[in-house]
Amino acid sequence: MSAPLLALHGVQKRFGGLAVTDDVSLDIAPAEIHAVIGPNGAGKTTLINEISGVLKVDAGRILFGGQDITALSMPRRARLGLARSFQITSVVNAFSALENTALAVQARSGSSFRFLRPAATERALNEAAMSALEQVGLAARAETPAGAMSHGEKRQLELAIALATEPRLLLLDEPLAGAGPEETERLIGILRGLKSRYTIVLVEHDMQAVFALADRISVLVYGRVIATGTPDAIRANPEVRAAYLGEDEGAEAMPC
Template identity: 55%
Template structure:
């Protein structure tokens, strides 16, 4: 059974059908890329998957559980974690404090004055492991908002990883990055498949074809096709969409 499934997801804004009976599956340990031209409905679909928007019809399943009606925080508790297009960190705090807050939130502990030393020590150890996992161990004392853009995006991923997700939803993680930063993010995402599945929304086609096990192409709010990178590269309809030989209507 697939780890994650979207079944017949529909979202309407007035007379506009933003997601048109979308079906999508992500397997355990898979990097599944969701691509499509601007205005194809990717953001609307991602909002429904993460719980930011409620669908008008259809279901969202994670590890066999129907999470369609759950709010965002309960989806996180079930194992679905998301990074947004806009980096969401605590810019005035250090990298260490950002990671400690994320670890503390996931563990359910608190920073009380009176608490077992082992508990506080465990939080710091978990934060250190996260930093090492994403390559930020040398920046722990730096102010998060002063980091280069790529490092801020990496910290954002680390905060999502603190929730120990089964499925990590990455919304354009390479946006605004230079070539070296993009290469580092690709390497990080590639390393994550050992422990979780990844649903990747990305416009950097070089990164998509390097990372993805499977790709779904969204156009007009519906899945045009899905397949392996080789199948998507050789699909005439996909080539037409990305070469601009079709004029696509905008959707939210």
């Protein structure tokens, strides 16, 4: 494996007495889709929050492209090329889809301390934003206010925003959450289109999607990584089977 793009070394986080991230070490290789799965409450979203900088870790180090980012704020990490989507859709409702995406383009192209020229007429911003919207199939809805979009469309927009920053690493926190069957189908298609072009850390409950998309999977249980490997290896891993099949919900969801 080539040098990892993202590396976690012994990351720890406690909420009160509860260890929500317990000595987690992970390597994410360039251009892989690395899924993180685990039962509810395993600390998956916490992990995403630690990587993106929403939460500070108590111990351990996070390296991104070889640089130690453990102490950096979320905006600083974002400027290094870490983009994320949120489990609960997080777009600017008052903005159109285009402006949401153009804002993301703006984040990586030049200073935003420009005061007089209307941003809405900057062609370079709008073109890049449109191309991101096209990638997720939202080009026709560019002028629609985000607040007026359906849940599935917002999930697509969330992806477009992340793509528009031209990230070096995409952190996707349950991109399929709450989407209906058709929307899920469409979103999986979009994600498949990103494969091998982007490095992605994917947290997802939909096991069909995870096993279809991921190059490697890490299984998180009670804040600890109990296994990392290819989908086939994970399927066969006895510890994983015990952790999942011991749970009712996992037994149906896990395609064995």
